[in-house]
Amino acid sequence: MNADILTNPGEVWQWIVARPWLGFIAAAAIVAAVFGHDRLLAWRHQRYAAGARWLTIAAPPEVTPESAPAFWTTLVGVLTPSVWRRRVYGIPHVGWEYTWTGRALTIRVWVPGTVPPGAVEAAVRAAWPAATLTTADAAAPIPSRVGEQVGGAHWPQSTDALPLRTEHDADPLRALLSAGAEVRHREHAVVQILARPATARRVRAARRAAATSATHPHGRPDVAARAVSGIARLAIEPVLWILEVFTPGPSRPRTPAHAGTAARSADRDPVATADARTVVDKAVRVPHYEIAVRFAVAADADKSPPDKQRAKQIRERLVGLRHTIASAAAAYTGPNRLRRMKMPAPVATVAGRRLRRGFLATVPELAALAALPQDLAVPGLDRARAKAVPAPVAVPSGGRGVKVIGRSQIGHHSVGLNVTDARQHIHVVGKTGVGKSTLLLNMILGDIRAGRGTVVIDPRGDLVTDILDRLPASYAKKIVIIDPDQENPGCFNPLDDNGDPHLAVDNLVGIFAKIFQGQWGPRMDDTMRVACLTLMRHAKPTLSLVPSLLQDKEFRARFTHGLNDPDGLGGFWVWYDGINEQFRGQVIAPVLARLRAFLLRDFVKNVIGQAHSSFDMGKILDGGVLLCRLPKGILGEETSRILGSLIVARVWQAAIARASIPEDQRKDATMFVDECQNFLTLPGSVGDMLAEARGFRLGLVLAHQDLAQLPKDVAAAVSANARSKLYFNVDPADARELSRHTKPELDEHDLAHLDVYTAAARLLVGNRELPAFTFTTNPPAEIVGEATAIRQEVAAAHSRDTEEPPMERLARTAMKRRMEARER
Template identity: 30%
Template sequence: MNLFIISFSILIFILFFLAFLALDAQVRKKIFKKLLDYRLLVIKVPKYYSMTKSKEAGLSDFCLSFENLLMNLTQIQEPIVFEIAVPTYEQEIFFYIAVPEKHIETASKLIQSSWHGSEVNLVEDDYTIFSPPTITKADYLKLVSHDFLPLRTYLEFAQVSQTVDTLDLILGAFTKVAKENEGISLQIIIKKAPSKINKRIMKVAKKLKEGKSLHEAMRSEFLEIILSLFTLEKEEKKEKKKLEEERKPKEEKVIQGLENKASKPLFYTNIRIVAAAPDENRTETLISSLEKTFHHFSNPPLNEFKIIRVPQKKILNFITEWSFRKFNESQKILLSSQELATIFHLPSAITKTPSIHWLKSKTAPPPVNLPSEGIILGKTKWRGEENLVRLTSEDRRRHIYIIGQTGTGKTTFLTNMIVQDIEQGNGCCFVDPHGDAALKLLSFIPKERIDDVIYFDPSDLNWPIGINMLEYDPNYPEQKTFIINELIEIIDKIYNLRETGGPMFEQYFRNALLLLMDDPALEPTLLEIPKVFADDDFREELIERCKNPLVVQFWTKEAPRVGGELSFENMITYITSKLNPFIANDFIMPIVSQKKSSINFRKIMDEKNIFIVNLSKGRIGDINSYLLGMIIVGKILMAAFSRLDIPEEERKDFYLYIDEFQNVTTNTIATILSEARKFKLDLIIAHQYIGQLTENIRKAVFGNVGTIVSFRIGVEDSEILEHQFAPVFDKTDLINIDNFNAYIRLMINGQVSEPFNIKILPPSKGNPEIVEIVKRVSQLKYGKPRILIQQEVRERFNY
């Protein structure tokens, strides 16, 4: 019978043990499942705008702000993880928070409201501090004395200086990490302690006030009852009186420290340090540097940190818990929000440690009424939610102005838009002063649109495309005036002739053009302008056939009477010396000498062709690039104005993209920006800095453009553009925004939106094999063999 009972008992024990193991396994499985649900967020703080308070905010203000954040985060009701790390292959110090996935939005909003202007982004792939082969060492922190006793807090540090950040004491160790193969991480996991702990601490403080020693005050109530059975009441009172009389000043500090800690929210806390490097000495150097920083928080005679080095045989299990961000009950210590904020808070304006991963520029939410259709400008990401940013055809008619330093993403931005226009069958022109983007654009031409392409490349000396600036449609006599005014603007822009030549130069030049363009028997080009001055017989023939009495009077009465430096003889040399460098060089002459333009600019617009203009300054020179650019832009504008002959609703949108637009536009751009909308010529103009613009053009741009896009700009420009993006962004943001990011003031349904930030989409890949095909088709359709052009010029000039 006894044997049966023993056997049965053993069986029951085994069953209970197995059940315990099964239950333990289930619990562990459940815990790790919850940990896998945690998501890591990287926190970036703007260096100069960490608070909404004044710039005089000090250590106490920043730490108190973080205390409030800790208290607000307790609504999550699950452990929260803070980390500071220098991941391997990084040189900056990153700040992280990890929370369950369902609490990402809550945590993000709380951080951004507490730390004004900060950005919280989901980390898709967790960082690592390991780069095998590596030696890893790890610590966790405990307290030397009882957990109730406080450490040194920021209030005591602030008594010395409000401008010295306690965070710098820790961050200094992170700056010692090498760029490659090394890493270090400080992990702090917190969970709210029950309020009864605060009450217990207050009881301890009360007992100290009653005269008990700290050791006695720390005893539990149960232990007090047991001990009271063996202690005579009389002796206890006598001892109490003696202790009250002999209470030392340090006990007052203990009481004050306990009461202060009890008045704050309390958190059970794990603090872990992990360091990794290729060799043991470097790893020891890294981890020791961080260990030493915690001595700054010692608060004698109350409490201080104790560093517990993890034995190598237990390092794997420790790293597993660190990786999964698992709270370990055996490693926990009790800290107040004040103590935590002293050790860890987000960086601020008083943080001096270099290499912090700051938020260089602020972000802002996109408008709630972002268009759902239209050309894609980029994407916006706000609090984890991504949206495409589009601009409708109607709003594009109010034009787009783009500014940004070289290499910031302007060309990619332009190319992305043009590619979409090409793919959507729109008519467009791209004037590229550098050439690379124009050439690359050819690789995006769909096969079905090859015939729509006109590729203009002045450096192609064998097949020049003809553009006769003096050519106009007699049905639109106003075009003649436009051409003359535009040419005078062009020459003046290049040579500043109005100052050097005076009003008389304009008189000579204007009347020479009128003499040529009024002649019914002539198809003049720019080549004939010097001939008007240099060839007396040619000029006399033109005067005889001229029907304009004012022009005849100028050449027969006024010009011969002018004496001195502005005499006709002197003006001949002056004007021809300015024109001949253009019309006589190998790039310009074959283009401007053709009587009939190879391309019909009005047809390009109406038939939605693709006009790609490669004005590479590196190949044809700056002046040639500017001259041809201004001629082409002038021709396009003239074609747009001729659309008056068709109803507005029948006019098709044509998109004119101009990079470095200040070089290829005259003051006529002011008229275009205000008037071109009705002709459905939609401008997208880009350049590098505002100083490139004249006062008139600058006023025209900011007075008429609907959408403004700013990539990173310089200090001077930020002073001007700040007004366009205030109050959301300021000049610090404008000069610090990363490459391929921009601030935008978007036109939406005819109204300008609040400014927000966008990220430029990466460029798509074209088809390099189609480039030569497109170029060749364009050559054959619009080019003319150089030898034929030279032959025609010789025949016209009899040489």
């Protein structure tokens, strides 16, 4: 039989007809192959859908036409698997989606779960560095529970060997985005482009089509034409074979290739030549994608009772909207164009994101369909507020001796600052509610847990409360709390000289002079200074004794006895006692008015009215914790400023006292000052203090809202001496000034458009200022819930002696004596 088949091919058909069971086997094989192929595709798509994610892209203010082609070119390498993986698992596809919910437009990329995390994200950031990227679990672009829905798909009108239009004078997405702007409240719309790298087989088919364009100038013949041609060829082939066997010459005329080409060229018209050229251009332009374009429009289910008229109106509205969106594809009409096709169950289809067979497209064609808008003003689109910038490699990411500040926006790895570099201070600026407190909270908790000395000055009150909520009770032994709500708050005496009475008085008087600078004059300064120095010549002086010293002669005599220096304290008191009572009242009234306003509050008297401090500030800097909660809403702004400034002065005195300790034995400490403009009131230059503090291993973290809060000299000192900068969202005027520290990586637009909990950092690492980058703050630590236990233990540790100090008794007696004298 085999020999008969070879010598007489005409009997093949008779041999097959004689064995009808072969037809059943062939049919079963075809059904099994089709079913198996369908199950393979379904299994592959299940793998893609499992763990799929959504990348939401916020377009930057400026988008260049070259960005989208760069993205899709890079994605070819990301999505193309090895040969054996392609044969088993197929080539994964991604989905580019324009989604409208009401008027809001969102651009997302659907990424299958089989694509490694970070790969597509890196391609997006490489193409659009200034875009903001957010990753979330994938969901349906339109909720499944909607009412009316319509949709469709786009497919090339001619063979996909002919290209779409890719050269545009304006943004090719303009028509689509304008159509999407017609979506109303309770309506949804999505345009979805699914794309995967084309297989080598599809590309070879395109190149064959290009090769045959010489005989078929408008592309390869369609399926029907090719089928007819194939049937005719099968019918004629046996006749040609017989003629070749029994005739002496060849039955098929052999025409030279160049002659055929010349004849065909002579018959071709100019339009056909142009079309053939575009086919060839598309075939040779690599890489290629296989894509599908779908769209759907839906309205939320109507909760009112069924109404046929209302349903008809909604249906007509959605059909019109679908037509408007579909018509936007006319922008891509060129040698080929996209025609609209019906698509059943549009909402479920776009939610499934299943790509069986698409049409061939080059990267420029795909980039014209799936890209970020180039127009600056796009209806409903929320653009990226600031570009994300990666952290330099030299920025430490954690470990001992590192203060972690958050996570880099690109790479999401931890970023921080070496403790040694933090000695040169940190400047934190940002509007209210942008994340400054969260950053400070995490940094403070990190220092406390690392055993570093920590001082916190909080003029609002929430920061200290949040710190206590997140500390276990085991830390209570090292904590001191100054808080109006704290029983037995920590107390300190501003007139406790700590070895240098003049420094203590300079700080005290300087604080009052700066806070009341509009009313503070030389005479007030002189009176306050002399009074404090006079009290400090005796044991256990307190600030609350100043009024009695200035008002009661008999009380004053106990302190001025023995003063015989005519050019110093003695000379002042001789002059003071020699003036008449009316003039004396004019001298002391301004001082007493401001001092009394401060001392009238019981909390203030409990904190600074004690003869002895309940804690050693030097020990605080060596590893303790001082939490100062000074809410302006409770204490008043001036009282909060004075008390906080006195604490800053006390910390500075303790830092200076470290001069007697070898530098390598000084422990690192940090003072966190929120709303720092209220407390940088020490006499002398703030710049000098910041420069000297580094040598005493005291680092300052200075936080505030805007530059206008700082006096010019203080702002200049902080700008020059706080070497590490952390900038949250600021107003445009401040952004212009602060961008001098962050350019060229981040400009004023970026600083003025940073998202919440996102900041720009320009850090000092290894005594070298690194380029600026962006980071996000870590979320606050979990609440431990032992704040009450901490407060109770701190209150017990700072209980006071109920016996009144002798000097206070003398002052009280003097006051009673003055009152009795007035009554007489």
